[in-house]
Amino acid sequence: GEDVEQSLFLSVREGDSSVINCTYTDSSSTYLYWYKQEPGAGLQLLTYIFSNMDMKQDQRLTVLLNKKDKHLSLRIADTQTGDSAIYFCAESIGGGNKLTFGTGTQLKVEL
Amino acid sequence: ETGVTQTPRHLVMGMTNKKSLKCEQHLGHNAMYWYKQSAKKPLELMFVYNFKEQTENNSVPSRFSPECPNSSHLFLHLHTLQPEDSALYLCASSRAGPTPTEAFFGQGTRLTVV
Numbered sequence: 205g206e207d208v209e210q211s212l213f214l215s216v217r218e219g220d221s222s223v224i225n226c227t228y229t230d231s232s233s234t235y236l237y238w239y240k241q242e243p244g245a246g247l248q249l250l251t252y253i254f255s256n257m258d259m260k261q262d263q264r265l266t267v268l269l270n271k272k273d274k275h276l277s278l279r280i281a282d283t284q285t286g287d288s289a290i291y292f293c294a295e296s297i298g299g300g301n302k303l304t305f306g307t308g309t310q311l312k313v314e315l
Numbered sequence: 316e317t318g319v320t321q322t323p324r325h326l327v328m329g330m331t332n333k334k335s336l337k338c339e340q341h342l343g344h345n346a347m348y349w350y351k352q353s354a355k356k357p358l359e360l361m362f363v364y365n366f367k368e369q370t371e372n373n374s375v376p377s378r379f380s381p382e383c384p385n386s387s388h389l390f391l392h393l394h395t396l397q398p399e400d401s402a403l404y405l406c407a408s409s410r411a412g413p414t415p416t417e418a419f420f421g422q423g424t425r426l427t428v429v
């Protein structure tokens with residue numbers, strides 16, 4: 205079955221690194237995504253990773269995928285107050301356009 | 316601004332009312348989606364339209380009725396809703412197809428059923 209789980213809250217200090225974790229259950233996931241939702245806005249794609257990769261880096265963002273444990277993480281280096289948002293992990297199966305999302309993790313960045 | 320526009324932004328309706336949510340995109344996408352976002356729950360996919368044809372109905376109650384008259388517009392018709400239907404309803408669009416494609420989301424309609 206399809207199930208994507210995330211912790212609900214994460215609080216970090218400005219300048220520290222944030223690590224947001226996600227676990228999924230469907231081993232046939234083809235692509236895994238991270239979306240960001242700022243207050244009063246819809247979701248915005250941050251990055252995605254193909255299931256045959258184990259790491260992807262894009263500026264301050266690092267995505268790690270442990271396919272054996274079905275664990276995905278998003279690391280944000282030098283976290284800023286503008287990074288405060290809800291971060292959603294999502295998976296697609298077979299490369300199709302149906303996405304299964306997690307609950308979202310609310311990231312709060314404190315001064 | 317993502318290119319996906321939803322109206323209204325906020326809606327309060329009684330349980331006997333009939334209302335419609337509207338979504339519009341001019342990004343050239345041919346897939347459109349309705350999602351329901353409730354607090355502390357995963358984002359729930361409700362409906363998927365590919366090339367104006369409904370390809371997914373995720374066991375959504377019949378009091379929610381989608382309509383996709385063309386690739387640029389998507390509606391969600393609401394009637395006899397329940398208080399537990401109060402949520403943020405998000406519309407999204409993307410290119411249809413098997414390769415990873417970014418879904419662009421609207422800002423959502425905050426629905427309150429009283």
